[in-house]
Amino acid sequence: MHKEKLLRLSDISNFRFVVVGSGFSGSVFAERIAGVLKERVLVVEKRSHIAGNAYDFKQGGILIQKYGPHIFHTRHKDVWKYVSRFTEWLPYEHRVLAYIKGKFVPLPFNFAGIDAFFEKDDAEKVKQALIKEFGKGSKVSVLALMRSKNETVQKLGAFVYENVFLHYTTKQWGVPPEQVDRSVISRVPVNISYADTYFEDPFQGIPKDGFTKVFERMLADENISVTLNTDFDALFEVDSKKKKVVFKESRKPFNGFVIYTGQIDRLFQYKFGALNYRSLRFAFETHKKPFYQKAAVVNYPNDFDFTRISEFKHFYGIKSEKTIIAKEYPCTLSEGKEPYYPFLDEQNKSLYERYEALASGFPGLILTGRLANFKYLNMDEAIKRALSAFSERFGKSIR
Ligand SMILES: Cc1cc2nc3c(=O)[nH]c(=O)nc-3n(C[C@H](O)[C@H](O)[C@H](O)COP(=O)(O)OP(=O)(O)OC[C@H]3O[C@@H](n4cnc5c(N)ncnc54)[C@H](O)[C@@H]3O)c2cc1C
The missing domain is CATH 3.40.50.720 (NAD(P)-binding Rossmann-like Domain)
Known part of the structure; x- marks a missing residue:
């Protein structure tokens, strides 16, 4: 200790x-x-x-992250080398799902999402138009789709904007997207492929004994x-x-x-x-079942007041009869609340x-x-x- x-x-x-x-x-x-x-x-x-916001602790054998799900990922080899002095890593590739119109689809939105929401022939048309304009395997921002001259691509952009971005952003920031920094919207990517991993960084992992242990060693x-x-x-x-x-x-x-x-x-x-910050409230729940959801993080852009549900067991592949989840409710910064997002x-x-x-x-x-x-x-x-x-x-x- x-x-x-x-x-x-x-x-x-x-x-x-x-x-x-x-x-x-x-x-x-x-x-x-x-x-x-x-x-x-x-x-x-x-x-x-x-350990700041990376603090985690064990509850019923499950490592819980008190301030929301944290996944370590970086493209900086020097940073990876430095942190690796204080931990071994469990290999982990982050995958996120979004609940949209009653279906769970991968985030970033990708070809699987197109297949889920478009009729077969239309889906094919959209995918071909995207490949033609941006190249197979690329990643483009929702803004780039909306600005396209191709009507099919534009329509997909509007669909993604409405169903993935608009309501999520409004919930997250408490204001309409126009009042949110442009960098936020330009970061929302769409994968021109079936790729479904959330981060692209070459170094990615979960600390073997949890984050708090990393800090204890530091x-x-x-x-x-x-x-x-x-x-x-x-x-x-x-x-x-x-x-x-x-x-x-x-x-x-x-x-x-x-x-x-x-x-x-x-x-x-x-x-x-x-200075103005956006805060969060985490509602933790224990459920008597091995798993609550199919991925560590599931986003709810359009339904409910929370933005996402995290299930911590997924990070460590823990096998147990119970599971713990956290629902994440964005809120204004008030007395007793933590400043999370500038x-x-x-x-x-x-x-x-x-x-x-x-x-x-x-x-x-x-x-x-x-x-x-x-x-x-x-x-x-x-x-x-x-x-x-x-x-x-x-x-x-x-x-
Ligand atoms: C919900 C959420 C999810 C995130 N997920 C990821 C992720 O998956 N991957 C990722 O790389 N990053 C993630 N982050 C970002 C990550 O949390 C930050 O990069 C990290 O916290 C930055 O570390 P820091 O030391 O600057 O700040 P913090 O971790 O906030 O540490 C600051 C510390 O200073 C203390 N402090 C502040 N004021 C005082 C004071 N006056 N006196 C004494 N102590 C004080 C605070 O109590 C706190 O412990 C996430 C952030 C949030 C909010």
Whole structure:
């Protein structure tokens, strides 16, 4: 079990490095500081556990992911090599189904979806038109289909937009697609083939002993102290005028480095206003049957208030009489809710830039991660950013 060292405030001044948050961004930094710089580092985590949103735990023999389904996938060999120091992998290829008009079809939408919703001759016509325009085996965005000059392709685009994208996006973000960043819609792909795997990255897997164990190993160095249930705000404050992080109790400056992976607006007491995030509610259910659904994740774009159901057993191929699922309900960020997805409209982007400019004036402050950078990052991107930020600042690359 991971060691937990609760610290007295007077102990904190013994550290030159404080990492705020124990998700991938913070844990990579702590591991590098201890392992490469051979310095002591304090990790301050407000939750009752390490591992950030990748946290998992066992319930009835099944590893449950508390903050939704997480699959590790990357095209970055250096990131894969780095994480593989802390885990063995179970080979896993993620497949997602979508429940549309009473049928379960693969996501990304592909030729199997066309076969399911079009009469045989029409389906053939659509598939041939797609192959002719984009090439067999390619991946195209729903926008590209809708913009096609070919009427058959255009019609398919409209079908996919209506049945896969429109209502899912509205549920997910709480606003119509026009108000959602263009990058979201341009990411919705259609496979011009029967390919049904969700990710294309060459490195993909599920950590053999779960994600939390990965973090326990990353934070195992004796130079790393972790204090849980501790908010950064309880120990420190930022002095925006003097551009210093100060001890909350004494108001004396902290002259070391603070690596902050929490919300950037919260760090500065929302002085320019609050950034908007979308939150989620997970409803966990236990069912007395070996499996609830055919895939680890099934999306419900058009029916019900939840967007998807995850069944964790699929990741590990666990055999047992019961299963646990999580229904995922998007919601607004309110008291007690977690900020999951940054809402990337122009207003929020420019608000973030103001905070970023303010933070850049603090000499010992390093911001990294999905909350501090106000950016949706996959786990591999969070790791890559943390590794690069570390080597940019301290001049040591991965060893
Ligand atoms: C539903 C969902 C599914 C996802 N699925 C995938 C997936 O399949 N594959 C993938 O690659 N990525 C996935 N992600 C993204 C993944 O969760 C992020 O890449 C990852 O969490 C980023 O790590 P991080 O350390 O930047 O942030 P986090 O994991 O959020 O860690 C930040 C930590 O900082 C702590 N903290 C914040 N503020 C303070 C404070 N003031 N004081 C003390 N501690 C603080 C938080 O409690 C948290 O533990 C998913 C995200 C969501 C929301």
